[in-house]
Amino acid sequence: MSEVSDRGSDTFDNAAKASYRSRHLGVLREQVPELWNDEGRPRLRGAWLELMGATGWRTLRLLVDEGALTPSAFVGVDLDAVRIADYRARYPDARWLAGDVLDHVHRPDLEDVSVVHFDGYEAAGGRRLEHVGEQLSPLLRRAVARFGAAVLLWNADLDATRRLGQPAARALRLHATTLAAVLQGAVGARREFGAEGLLAAGAEHVVTDAAFVGLVGAFEIYRGKGGGHRMACLRAVLR
Ligand SMILES: C[S@@+](CC[C@H](N)C(=O)[O-])C[C@H]1O[C@@H](n2cnc3c(N)ncnc32)[C@H](O)[C@@H]1O
Secondary structure (H helix, E strand, O other), X not given: OEOOOEHHHOEOOEHHHHHHHHHHHHHHHHHOHHHXXXXXXXXXXXXXXXXXXXXXXXXXXXXXXXOOOOHHHEEEEEOOHHHHHHHHHHOOOOEEXXXXXXXXXOOHHHOOEEEEEEEEEEEOOOOOHHHHHHHHHHHHHHHHHHHOXXXXXXEEEOOOOHHHOOOHHHHHHHHHHXXXXXXXXXXXXXXXXXXXXXXXXXXXXXXXOOOOOEEEOOEEEEEOOOOOOEEEEEEEXXX
């Protein structure tokens, strides 16, 4: 396993990404008791949905090795049908879907999903965010109704729009504003999700320093590839 991501060859098989994956589990264990069965060995209630790429199997292995779930509670999705066929052959007990996850939201295989790892590396603050969020909303609402909570792990490329003239701080602010609207849409009137609850006013400016990694508001900023783009991850708990 190398130290940093090599995005060019889609190998997200490195120490930075491994600790990013384990932090998901930490947040789930510490902050979302509703999603754990406490009979004997704690297991996640509901299924975990993962955008796979070449290395999503690392998430599957982590969850299974940690005893958080059995493979049958893991749903792997990817746009690439060949990749999914390959995963199905390697891990026949997990659930596999080829195509755009947004087209699968109402399929029976996704009915019991309680955790969504939306790890598509789209641009933070990008224009597709809102659309993706709207499409995922029914799934998240279903999980809250069934389990009392849902978790959305949303990983976005913080520096993607820099070359288009949009600095990272502005991208992060836009990202927070859009995601707050997405989360609000998913929970309805039960709870208020303001952008400033995710990212206090002015806090975004810390990412102007291109060397900054760490926590800012509800976002974890980390760097995969050395000298490459930083990622912004939001781990949102919906109730
Ligand atoms: C960065 S990789 C995922 C890495 C993996 N989660 C891990 O932990 O190593 C992103 C993958 O998401 C897939 N993807 C992006 N948007 C998608 C969508 N809307 N539906 C299905 N797959 C999607 C892409 O095909 C790509 O292979």
